Amino acid sequence: MEIRKVAVIGAGVMGAGIAAHLANAGVPVLLLDIVPEGAEDRDALAKGALERLRKAKPAAFMHRGAARLVTPGNVEDHLERLAECDWIIEAVVERLDVKQALYRRIEAVRRPDAVVSSNTSTIPRARLVAGLPEPFAASFLITHFFNPPRYMRLLELVAGPEVRPEAVEAVAAFCDRRLGKGVVRCKDTPGFIANRIGIFWMQTALAAAIEQGVPVEEADAVLGRPLGIPKTGVFGLADLVGIDLMPHLMESLLATLPPGDPLRAVAEVPPVVARMIAEGYTGRKGKGGFYRLRRDDGGRLKEALDLASGAYRPARKARLESVEAARTGPRALLEHPDRGGRYARHVMLRVIAYAAALVPEIAERASAVDEAMRLGYNWRWGPFELADRIGAGWLGEALAADGLEVPPFLARAAQAGGFYRVEAGRLEELGPDGAWHAVPRAPGVLLLRDVQRRGEPLARNGSASLWDVGEGVACLEFHTKMNALDPQVLAMVRRAVEEIPARGMRALVIHNEGEHFSAGANLGLLLYSANLALWDQIEAMVREGQETYLALKRAPFPVVGAPSGMALGGGCEILLHCDAVQAHAELYMGLVEVGVGLIPAWGGCKELLARFARGGPRGPMPPVMRVFETISLAKVSTSAEEARELGYLGPDDGITMNRDRLLAEARARALALAEGYRPPEPPTFVLPGPAGRVALEMALEDFRKQGKATAHDVVVACELARVLSGGETDVTAALAEEDLLALERAAFMRLVRHPDTLARMEHMLETGKPLRN
Incomplete structure (x- = not known):
């Protein structure tokens, strides 16, 4: 059976949260609750829940459009709509009598093949179905979500011997692939697991x-x-x-x-x-x-x-x-x-x-x-x-x-x-029987830690490793603290560009199983070098990052980024240089360098300009203004879908709901790209030059007068404006990637010497929070 539409009955915290996450998966949801006594709006409870979901922190919806998939209603006027639903989830008060009374009403209107489940965490399934019709019991499960449903990955699934196997498998597969849950099948015992x-x-x-x-x-x-x-x-x-x-x-x-x-x-x-x-x-x-x-x-x-x-x-x-x-x-x-x-x-x-x-x-x-x-x-x-x-x-x-x-x-x-x-x-x-058994993996799951158990990496240094994940695909893994990027990571990227063709491999995936993909460049190393005035060394590291990312982009094989969690600063920039991204749904991606008084200098400005110029309004200023706003405000996505809206992900990049399936889906994407692969044509840039920079600086001055920008915000944003407008270029000239990289590098070096930038960097390392100076 296929699950195409779902109903959630009970618009409390859990029921509403489940409805929101179903909408995150692109599934239409009917959210029902009782009619409040004396209410003018009989759908008030469900509508109120939907309004709270829109304002929830942390966000219940992965993107603004998801809320439109939730239709509020009530169980008195709209119960017959359950006949349109493939799965009906009960999330009402934890009282057996209330639940069973509701089940009898559901049974009168549901389709025979529709699955019904309870979100209960305390009442055994055997008690829930006791005395109910056999067809209902054969389609009834417990699906225990954890709060908040978007962020907590566990889904405890309880079935009985009389339940239709196809119903169990349909719900399990849907929760796994569409909702991104780790589905754990439990026995019908108190509190489950x-x-x-x-x-x-x-x-x-x-x-x-x-x-x-x-x-x-x-x-x-x-x-x-x-x-x-x-x-x-x-x-x-x-x-x-x-x-x-x-x-x-x-x-x-x-x-x-x-x-x-x-x-x-x-x-x-x-x-x-x-x-x-x-x-x-x-x-x-x-x-x-x-x-x-x-x-x-x-x-x-x-x-x-x-x-x-x-x-x-x-x-x-x-x-x-x-x-x-x-x-x-x-x-x-x-x-x-x-x-x-x-x-x-x-x-x-x-x-x-x-x-x-x-x-x-x-x-x-x-x-x-x-x-x-x-x-x-x-x-x-x-x-x-x-x-x-x-x-x-x-x-x-x-x-x-x-x-x-x-x-x-x-x-x-x-x-x-x-x-x-x-x-x-x-x-x-x-096992409890005293024998050894293979730890099961669901079909379509590929975990890097399983690959690592099978043998040694193709290459390794103190910060990164290169693994063979099968079918001619290599995986580049970072393994520093917070997966911060340092010279050894860059060296391993270079090694990957050389190793993959030399070994006759077909593609590269950049992925790791840390909590976060990458927090960006190693800020502590940068501050240490700045405090010792090692300016030549800092510039060499900036240049090395630029050249390494450019070599990755121009490699003779496809590169697919497979991030999850935070991908900030240099971690965002490496993804911008990939041929494609297969992102976990929970992706917090952004160019945040202005928070420490710097600008992106490993090609982030260049890559955003290139992608915003494609398919956007004609003329040099629209992409410049959009990139300027995105970087100067340090916009970070709250999900992969929002990363697409912000332009960090492209329209063809993929999103994986279940993190355990991310590497396998990224590998499949890389193999599809490998057929007849050719590196992308280098872009050229037509930018407005000094006139465009002056327009951006005038807007900045207005923000400063309104108190929306600090003195050093203006300094950093002016350097960003210089890069994005093309420096001293003429609007009739075309700039190459290397020209933009030179502008990024020069601006970065001016800023890294600024005492207010050093203060921001030090404050961030000490407190984890940006300094507004």
């Missing part, structure tokens, strides 16, 4: 912090980055999702948890938390939570809750030796004798043991549990991956030493040397 373990982790951490007198800042410091968990840790996460949500989740879980489940021992809501909820301290959506910001005399003071007294005090930076020790690995944290180490040991021993005890009850595979925690809670490693980093044998001994039961699955892993192994270049996992 991620919340069963995640809530146990949070409740255990809360109880232990109160019992051991651990301040919330220290708890978050040790149960955060040292363990591959987001820096919010436990208490910051509770503030983010809403402290008042936890008691409701616990109440629902307790109704279905088996007797003796360890979660029952930590399920009680502590008095300090009950008091917070009663007084409106429910987290970021309320008056504050475990943390709050207090505004005094125009300033802001971050405060933290004292768990013993319930009073707020100034937040303190956690300074723990155990956190420093964790730089060598997570076991060092758990072994450390200070308060943070003892706390981390107490919590994580129990969490990993709990996860091990739940396999195969909640999932057949350890890798499914790990994937659920990575995608649902943003853990870098799932509990079994983390266990291998700590050492399964050590964990078993530590549990026994603390008088805790060692689950049989963990004991088997201790004997086998871990939960995972690489055998003949293939990742395998230990």
